[in-house]
Amino acid sequence: MCKCTTVNSNDPKGNWQLTITTITVQFFTHLYIFMMNMKGPCCEVVVLFCAGNIIGSGIFISPKGVLEHAGSVGFSLIVWVLGGGICALGSLCYAELGVTIPKSGGDYSYVTEIFGGLVGFLLLWSAVWIMYPTTLAVIALTFSNYVLQPAFPNCLPPYIATRLLSTICILLLTWVNCSSVRWATRIQDFFTIGKLLALVLIIVVGMVQISKGHYDALEPQTAFEFIRDPSVGQIALAFLQASFAFSGWNFLNYVTEEVVEPRKNLPRAIYISIPLVTLVYTLTNIAYFSSMTPEELLASNAVAVTFGEKLLGMFSWVMPISVALSTFGGINGYLFTSSRLCFSGAREGHLPYLLAMIHLKNCTPIPALLVCCTATIVILCIGETHNLINYVSFINYLSYGVTIAGLLFYRWKKPKLVRPIKVNLLVPISYLVFWAVLLGFSLYSEPVVCGMGLVIMLTGVPIYFIGVHWADKPPNILCIFISPSCSL
Numbered sequence: 001m002c003k004c005t006t007v008n009s010n011d012p013k014g015n016w017q018l019t020i021t022t023i024t025v026q027f028f029t030h031l032y033i034f035m036m037n038m039k040g041p042c043c044e045v046v047v048l049f050c051a052g053n054i055i056g057s058g059i060f061i062s063p064k065g066v067l068e069h070a071g072s073v074g075f076s077l078i079v080w081v082l083g084g085g086i087c088a089l090g091s092l093c094y095a096e097l098g099v100t101i102p103k104s105g106g107d108y109s110y111v112t113e114i115f116g117g118l119v120g121f122l123l124l125w126s127a128v129w130i131m132y133p134t135t136l137a138v139i140a141l142t143f144s145n146y147v148l149q150p151a152f153p154n155c156l157p158p159y160i161a162t163r164l165l166s167t168i169c170i171l172l173l174t175w176v177n178c179s180s181v182r183w184a185t186r187i188q189d190f191f192t193i194g195k196l197l198a199l200v201l202i203i204v205v206g207m208v209q210i211s212k213g214h215y216d217a218l219e220p221q222t223a224f225e226f227i228r229d230p231s232v233g234q235i236a237l238a239f240l241q242a243s244f245a246f247s248g249w250n251f252l253n254y255v256t257e258e259v260v261e262p263r264k265n266l267p268r269a270i271y272i273s274i275p276l277v278t279l280v281y282t283l284t285n286i287a288y289f290s291s292m293t294p295e296e297l298l299a300s301n302a303v304a305v306t307f308g309e310k311l312l313g314m315f316s317w318v319m320p321i322s323v324a325l326s327t328f329g330g331i332n333g334y335l336f337t338s339s340r341l342c343f344s345g346a347r348e349g350h351l352p353y354l355l356a357m358i359h360l361k362n363c364t365p366i367p368a369l370l371v372c373c374t375a376t377i378v379i380l381c382i383g384e385t386h387n388l389i390n391y392v393s394f395i396n397y398l399s400y401g402v403t404i405a406g407l408l409f410y411r412w413k414k415p416k417l418v419r420p421i422k423v424n425l426l427v428p429i430s431y432l433v434f435w436a437v438l439l440g441f442s443l444y445s446e447p448v449v450c451g452m453g454l455v456i457m458l459t460g461v462p463i464y465f466i467g468v469h470w471a472d473k474p475p476n477i478l479c480i481f482i483s484p485s486c487s488l
Contacts, residue, residue, distance in 0.1 A: 055199070055280065056326070057327040058245030058246070058247065059199065060303065061139075061244065061245070062242055066241045070234075072226045073223040073289055077282060077285060080278070080282050083278075084277065085278075086434060087249045090400055095423070099266065099420040100418075107250065114413075122458075122461070123402070124350055125460035126399065126453075128338070128341065128351065128375075131396060133379050135334055136170065136335065137376050142327050143169055143324055145162060146320045147324050149301060150320055153309075170376055173187075173331055174335060178369050181363060184332060197322045199280060203280070209290035210286070214290050236440075237390060240438070244396075263421055291307060305323070339369045342372065343355060343365040352467075390446055391450070391453050394454075395457065398453075404428050404435070408432075
């Protein structure tokens with residue numbers, strides 16, 4: 001005989017259950033209706049591509065950093081929601097650029113077209129030597145932390161152990177990517193399941209906890225109790241931490257030429273995928289707080305593992321395995337794409353020509369892969385996870401801001417150019433205002449971490465003028481490694 005329960009609208013627990021259930025059901029109902037009414041071919045593929053590139057291992061890394069800098073549970077959730085909104089503004093600007101400058105390659109192609117070779121080279125330089133290796137280092141450290149944490153339940157895994165395991169993982173996947181493109185893509189397809197399994201499990205278990213009334217940390221009077229007095233600088237760093245989880249929203253512009261009816265499908269993909277990812281991330285954080293106090297989350301070195309140990313009992317081993325699968329696949333994906341960016345830059349003459357070479361039999365860019373692997377291992381040995389996130393997020397936002405500023409400059413430079421998508425001027429201006437405030441206060445709060453990234457980016461200026469702009473270089477055997485135009 002079935003037992004039924006009803007939700008009492010006068011009961012605060014019932015209100016919480018009713019609110020969360022109603023919002024979730026209504027969102028997915030409207031999402032389904034919206035997608036079913038779409039006429040553009042391949043739109044579902046575009047949506048899945050965009051959302052799939054955003055959702056990754058960052059959601060298992062950033063919650064601790066966001067809470068630490070935001071200072072309270074409630075404000076950290078606001079940061080996650082606003083972070084998604086900022087990504088939506090940036091994505092709309094990139095959609096205009098994508099159909100106005102129909103070249104695959106994203107930021108690098110747009111900035112080179114608008115501002116010229118130097119600015120494009122600096123973006124490429126920072127991506128190759130800072131953004132991709134640092135992101136790889138963060139994901140590799142997360143992989144090792146989640147694998148080792150169950151063996152060290154009452155303390156942090158040893159420093160040497162995490163670095164050694166991370167290095168082994170990077171070396172293994174570099175070897176796979178050097179050996180076979182097919183194996184690299186098969187690994188990516190298989191390990192994508194890990195991140196989906198982990199997130200679905202966390203959200204479902206969290207919603208069950210809330211339905212049972214376990215949401216003390218989420219009640220307004222508790223959620224906005226600040227662990228420390230917040231400052232504008234700390235809030236900026238909280239947004240940088242969240243932006244690491246949202247990174248990938250611009251990946252759709254790397255394949256603009258391959259999108260069917262981009263004028264229709266690019267905006268539609270943004271309208272669906274960004275809110276969907278924001279909802280998933282917000283629900284994941286709500287699920288964390290349904291079973292963990294802010295102090296427990298900040299003390300945890302592997303948030304999802306701690307969550308699993310508290311709620312899954314004998315099945316808690318599922319969580320570290322799922323996250324390890326997710327991060328392993330993330331490392332493989334970033335190795336694959338970063339090596340191709342090196343290869344493309346070298347082929348255009350913006351990076352050493354050696355990096356444009358591929359293996360004759362395997363058709364893999366082995367020199368580019370080895371450079372990415374080496375740079376990642378170096379960063380692994382000198383950085384700590386959350387500092388590295390601030391480091392790479394600062395450079396990411398700097399690149400995004402320069403690209404979106406290029407949109408405004410391009411409108412002034414070529415006002416009569418046909419733009420199939422033309423966003424309201426308030427969209428790029430709003431993004432750039434937020435961008436300037438965020439980067440300014442981040443640089444003020446973490447001058448060493450953010451300043452180092454800026455300095456490394458600017459080191460590309462002399463490299464550009466010597467290696468790329470200087471056409472009549474003297475004959476030298478080293479020119480082979482600088483430019484394809486050199487001759488002995």
